[in-house]
Amino acid sequence: MSNESENDLDKINNELSEAQADEQSDQYLTFFMAGEEFGVDILAVQEIRGWEPITAIPNSPSQVLGFTNLRGTVAPIIDLRHCFGVESASNESESDSVVIIMSVMTEKGEKIMGIVVDAVSDVYNFAKANIQPSPELSQTKQAQYVKGLGSTKDKMVILLELTEQLIAESDVFPDRQLSVG
Amino acid sequence: MSVDLSQFHQVFFEESYEGLDVMESALLNIDISAIDDETINEIFRAAHSIKGGSGTFGFKEIADFTHVVETLLDLIRSDQFEMKADHVDLFLKSVDCIRTMINQFESGVSCDLEVADELKAAFTVLLDGEGAADGDSNQDGLSSTGEPHDPQSGADGWQIYFKPELDILRTGNDPVRMFRELSELGELSVVAVTDGIPSISDIDPESCYMAWNLTLIGEATEAQIDEVFEWVVDDSELVITPLMPIDGQETNSNEDELTAPTPIEPDEKDEIIDKEVADVKQSETKKLVAKKEVKTESASIRVGTDKIDDLINMVGELVITQSMLEELGKEFTIENLPKLMEGLAQLSMHTRELQENVMRIRMLPISFAFSRFPRLVHDMSKSLNKKVELVLLGEQTELDKTVMERIGDPLVHLVRNSLDHGLELPEQRLAAGKDEMGKITLNAFHQGGNIIIQIIDDGAGLNKERILSKAIENGLVSASDHLSDDQINDLIFLPGFSTAEAVTDISGRGVGMDVVRRNIQELNGSVEVESTEGEGSVFTIRLPLTLAILDGQLISVGEQVYIFPLVSIVESIQTHDQMIHRVSGGCDVLRLRNEYIPIVKLWDVFNIKPKHETVEDGLLVIVEGDNIKIAVLVDDLLGQQQVVIKSIRENYRPVHGVSGATILGNGTVSLILDISGLIKLAGVGRDTYKKINDANDTEAA
Numbered sequence: 001m002s003n004e005s006e007n008d009l010d011k012i013n014n015e016l017s018e019a020q021a022d023e024q025s026d027q028y029l030t031f032f033m034a035g036e037e038f039g040v041d042i043l044a045v046q047e048i049r050g051w052e053p054i055t056a057i058p059n060s061p062s063q064v065l066g067f068t069n070l071r072g073t074v075a076p077i078i079d080l081r082h083c084f085g086v087e088s089a090s091n092e093s094e095s096d097s098v099v100i101i102m103s104v105m106t107e108k109g110e111k112i113m114g115i116v117v118d119a120v121s122d123v124y125n126f127a128k129a130n131i132q133p134s135p136e137l138s139q140t141k142q143a144q145y146v147k148g149l150g151s152t153k154d155k156m157v158i159l160l161e162l163t164e165q166l167i168a169e170s171d172v173f174p175d176r177q178l179s180v181g
Numbered sequence: 182m183s184v185d186l187s188q189f190h191q192v193f194f195e196e197s198y199e200g201l202d203v204m205e206s207a208l209l210n211i212d213i214s215a216i217d218d219e220t221i222n223e224i225f226r227a228a229h230s231i232k233g234g235s236g237t238f239g240f241k242e243i244a245d246f247t248h249v250v251e252t253l254l255d256l257i258r259s260d261q262f263e264m265k266a267d268h269v270d271l272f273l274k275s276v277d278c279i280r281t282m283i284n285q286f287e288s289g290v291s292c293d294l295e296v297a298d299e300l301k302a303a304f305t306v307l308l309d310g311e312g313a314a315d316g317d318s319n320q321d322g323l324s325s326t327g328e329p330h331d332p333q334s335g336a337d338g339w340q341i342y343f344k345p346e347l348d349i350l351r352t353g354n355d356p357v358r359m360f361r362e363l364s365e366l367g368e369l370s371v372v373a374v375t376d377g378i379p380s381i382s383d384i385d386p387e388s389c390y391m392a393w394n395l396t397l398i399g400e401a402t403e404a405q406i407d408e409v410f411e412w413v414v415d416d417s418e419l420v421i422t423p424l425m426p427i428d429g430q431e432t433n434s435n436e437d438e439l440t441a442p443t444p445i446e447p448d449e450k451d452e453i454i455d456k457e458v459a460d461v462k463q464s465e466t467k468k469l470v471a472k473k474e475v476k477t478e479s480a481s482i483r484v485g486t487d488k489i490d491d492l493i494n495m496v497g498e499l500v501i502t503q504s505m506l507e508e509l510g511k512e513f514t515i516e517n518l519p520k521l522m523e524g525l526a527q528l529s530m531h532t533r534e535l536q537e538n539v540m541r542i543r544m545l546p547i548s549f550a551f552s553r554f555p556r557l558v559h560d561m562s563k564s565l566n567k568k569v570e571l572v573l574l575g576e577q578t579e580l581d582k583t584v585m586e587r588i589g590d591p592l593v594h595l596v597r598n599s600l601d602h603g604l605e606l607p608e609q610r611l612a613a614g615k616d617e618m619g620k621i622t623l624n625a626f627h628q629g630g631n632i633i634i635q636i637i638d639d640g641a642g643l644n645k646e647r648i649l650s651k652a653i654e655n656g657l658v659s660a661s662d663h664l665s666d667d668q669i670n671d672l673i674f675l676p677g678f679s680t681a682e683a684v685t686d687i688s689g690r691g692v693g694m695d696v697v698r699r700n701i702q703e704l705n706g707s708v709e710v711e712s713t714e715g716e717g718s719v720f721t722i723r724l725p726l727t728l729a730i731l732d733g734q735l736i737s738v739g740e741q742v743y744i745f746p747l748v749s750i751v752e753s754i755q756t757h758d759q760m761i762h763r764v765s766g767g768c769d770v771l772r773l774r775n776e777y778i779p780i781v782k783l784w785d786v787f788n789i790k791p792k793h794e795t796v797e798d799g800l801l802v803i804v805e806g807d808n809i810k811i812a813v814l815v816d817d818l819l820g821q822q823q824v825v826i827k828s829i830r831e832n833y834r835p836v837h838g839v840s841g842a843t844i845l846g847n848g849t850v851s852l853i854l855d856i857s858g859l860i861k862l863a864g865v866g867r868d869t870y871k872k873i874n875d876a877n878d879t880e881a882a
Contacts, residue, residue: 008687056741056851058787067829067842067850074842074850080225111832167833 031117034086046101046124077114106164126150200227225254242292249304300798344392344418367399547625548576575625591697603640636720643712674698735819744853751803771812781863782814792816806856838862
């Protein structure tokens with residue numbers, strides 16, 4: 001699943017635009033991280049891209065990989081796998097990863113960011129009744145992104161609601177105070 | 182057909198502010214001993230269009246007040262009233278009052294009429310006094326709208342014949358709306374004259390073939406009726422006749438004429454005012470249309486058509502080049518290589534030109550920022566009892582709109598300071614052998630890629646002893662410090678510094694100069710002061726022409742490429758052992774020409790892997806920000822280039838030590854370093870900086 005060819009990406013992008021056309025449906029784009037399937041609201045997704053080189057942001061939290069050039073706009077790239085404490089499926093190279101460009105609602109309006117996942121899977125329809133909250137997760141740090149669990153006939157998807165917590169101010173500063181005697 | 186007028190409100194506000202500015206500057210230019218008719222006319226026209234606009238848009242309070250102002254202006258205009266100096270002040274106050282009212286309407290607050298009523302009363306006193314003094318001179322009957330002798334209650338009503346032009350509906354004027362307005366003035370009966378309507382086959386549905394006979398019963402004045410028809414009067418036949426003869430000042434001959442409803446008569450009667458209205462109205466309508474197109478949600482910008490034409494030309498060229506290249510690419514052979522190169526060179530030239538011209542659109546002459554100063558100086562010099570002449574130079578110097586908006590407040594602050602602290606009282610000036618009239622010069626000019634704004638006064642200059650003693654008193658420097666003159670002058674920009682003996686409402690609270698400096702630095706600019714005691718001071722502000730593009734120095738650390746703003750770089754050097762001193766506590770300092778500069782290792786503060794970890798192997802770029810110099814260790818200097826600044830806050834959040842980002846030629850993102858942020862990030866405070874230099878001074882001694 002982790003090796004998406006260009007054609008596959010095109011196909012998914014097409015499906016994406018079709019799905020977005022129908023605004024009534026509650027559709028989710030699902031993707032894989034460490035073998036687990038996650039879903040995000042498809043209306044927030046703008047496009048899916050392959051891996052591209054990024055520019056590191058100084059002292060950024062570990063999940064923020066850096067900035068990328070999104071057709072002239074500077075957008076941060078977040079490794080969602082870090083947020084959930086899972087390992088990348090393919091450890092050899094990040095270039096196998098896929099970047100989902102999506103808009104995240106924050107206090108200061110919508111922000112465009114890319115989230116890095118192992119692979120994109122499918123588009124599912126979930127009726128509201130089929131989405132359950134996930135109480136057992138509510139105590140953990142990751143829980144803030146989990147909206148609920150969606151179930152289809154044969155599988156279960158963790159539905160995410162991404163927030164500005166992804167880029168919250170938690171820069172890591174090495175201890176380097178200048179002390180002059 | 183009804184038009185939602187509220188969509189034009191913003192335009193009206195903007196137009197009115199402009200009108201008020203015109204009034205203000207004209208008022209300030211009035212030479213009381215020789216009043217220039219054109220100036221008065223200018224003020225009158227501005228007042229009149231504000232009145233007209235506010236009436237149309239339903240801002241009754243503004244219309245009423247402006248009407249009174251206009252009335253007096255009209256008397257002055259027709260030489261029936263002599264203007265004196267204190268009248269100018271009264272008018273200036275009215276300008277402020279109207280501005281406040283517009284402001285209140287704009288922000289949706291209910292109008293505070295207290296000031297307006299006071300001023301109105303003052304005007305009424307003037308008008309009444311005038312009416313008593315030479316009421317006779319008003320008998321010519323040609324006097325225009327708003328004369329005080331307009332019949333107020335003499336008539337029981339008015340008979341109005343109104344026949345608009347065929348295309349009245351196309352100009353956006355709706356007779357029904359006018360009638361509705363009229364009906365607010367009294368009891369209105371409307372009889373349509375349908376004689377002009379052609380047979381159905383000839384009817385153009387967008388034309389108005391009707392005429393109306395209107396009877397208005399009530400205490401409305403002719404002026405009020407005129408106002409309703411103000412926008413259409415010169416395209417229509419309009420006859421306004423009083424229903425009953427009027428007693429009072431109005432002459433009989435005039436009334437006789439009026440009672441005969443001939444279509445020619447009103448032209449005669451309203452001749453003067455009509456011309457004015459027509460001029461103002463036409464230009465205004467044009468502006469309305471033009472501005473509506475350019476208008477964006479929050480702000481609009483007025484661009485000269487020449488600039489737009491240039492752009493269109495350039496885009497045309499670009500299209501031609503593009504199609505040439507496309508043609509070339511279709512059947513490309515290696516023989517065509519020179520052609521291709523030529524085409525690409527052309528393309529890059531056009532792109533550059535296009536970029537320059539697009540940037541020019543955002544440029545406005547600095548007179549927009551300067552224009553508020555004549556009034557400010559006028560008011561302040563009065564309250565301070567100082568005599569001041571204000572000289573504005575280089576008003577046509579162009580500056581980016583955003584920079585202009587943000588430089589306004591610092592400029593006001595500096596000018597106030599010069600007036601309050603710089604210039605002496607007339608007696609003091611005479612005693613010092615100077616002209617009792619002080620002089621403040623605002624000068625703007627371009628220098629390199631920067632714009633320089635200078636505020637020059639010929640006052641007392643900075644008092645170095647007082648600054649120094651004040652700084653010592655406030656603990657900003659210690660008594661043992663040896664400071665150069667420049668350094669002493671620079672102290673006034675420190676937070677918490679004020680030498681004003683008394684806190685006035687103008688300045689002296691000790692917040693100010695540091696804010697000025699910070700504001701200017703936020704715009705990537707700098708401010709300096711030079712001063713000669715007894716001769717005056719010069720404040721020099723240096724600003725980049727635009728905020729969107731920056732001259733950058735590309736540097737590399739490890740695999741990353743960063744950009745220093747070129748203006749912040751003092752110099753770049755390769756070091757050797759002797760120049761580096763290790764101060765206890767692990768901080769390296771660079772000794773450069775008797776100055777000690779803390780070394781900041783970029784790889785360390787940014788937590789990245791460099792090619793060279795030690796100072797000796799890399800290069801030091803000495804940069805200055807917040808008046809602190811630091812030497813930044815980098816791996817390599819790359820090139821210098823202009824970069825387009827992209828916001829990182831738009832999709833992320835502020836990052837310490839980084840002011841923005843740009844996209845390099847190869848498509849990758851590169852971060853632009855923020856020197857002040859970098860200094861903070863490295864933990865080099867002003868205290869540390871001073872301590873290092875102190876420590877080394879003693880060490881050296």
